[in-house]
Amino acid sequence: MKYRLAVKIIPVxxxxxxxxxxxxxxxxxxGGQSDSGQTxxxxxxxxxxxxxxxxxxxxxxxQWHMGDExxxxxxxxxxxxxxxxxxxxxxxxxxxxxxxxxxAPSETVPQAPGVAPLTVNPADIPGLxxxxxxxxxxxxxxxxxxxxxxx
Numbered sequence: 282m283k284y285r286l287a288v289k290i291i292p293v294x295x296x297x298x299x300x301x302x303x304x305x306x307x308x309x310x311x312g313g314q315s316d317s318g319q320t321x322x323x324x325x326x327x328x329x330x331x332x333x334x335x336x337x338x339x340x341x342x343x344q345w346h347m348g349d350e351x352x353x354x355x356x357x358x359x360x361x362x363x364x365x366x367x368x369x370x371x372x373x374x375x376x377x378x379x380x381x382x383x384x385a386p387s388e389t390v391p392q393a394p395g396v397a398p399l400t401v402n403p404a405d406i407p408g409l410x411x412x413x414x415x416x417x418x419x420x421x422x423x424x425x426x427x428x429x430x431x432x
Contacts, residue, residue, distance in 0.1 A: 331365035 337347045338357040351357040401409065
């Protein structure tokens with residue numbers, strides 16, 4: 282009887298001991314906090330000077346606006362932020378090289394005055410209409426085939 286009880290209790294005690302010792306080994310044997318985070322994070326504390334409040338409100342059309350001051354007669358939501366919370370350094374990007382000018386295409390179709398710019402060349406429109414008629418015929422043919430196969 283005592284042997285059976287010991288067989289059940291000893292593994293539980295071993296597991297609890299491992300769980301208790303794990304934080305000690307994770308924190309490099311110091312038993313306290315790891316100092317790895319201290320080298321990454323600068324020593325910036327949240328102070329009154331680093332805290333800011335801005336306001337956001339929604340106008341009659343549903344557009345959200347944000348600002349330091351609230352217009353009169355508007356119900357605004359105060360949002361408090363801490364500028365010291367952004368502790369990540371910005372990524373360094375390559376310096377931008379000036380872009381070379383793209384030569385203008387030699388063939389441009391003049392548009393009539395008062396016509397908005399089009400995304401399609403007006404000379405291509407008849408061909409596009411023919412293509413859409415062909416696609417429409419293909420789809421109608423496919424629909425007929427499906428209807429015949431289900432009958």
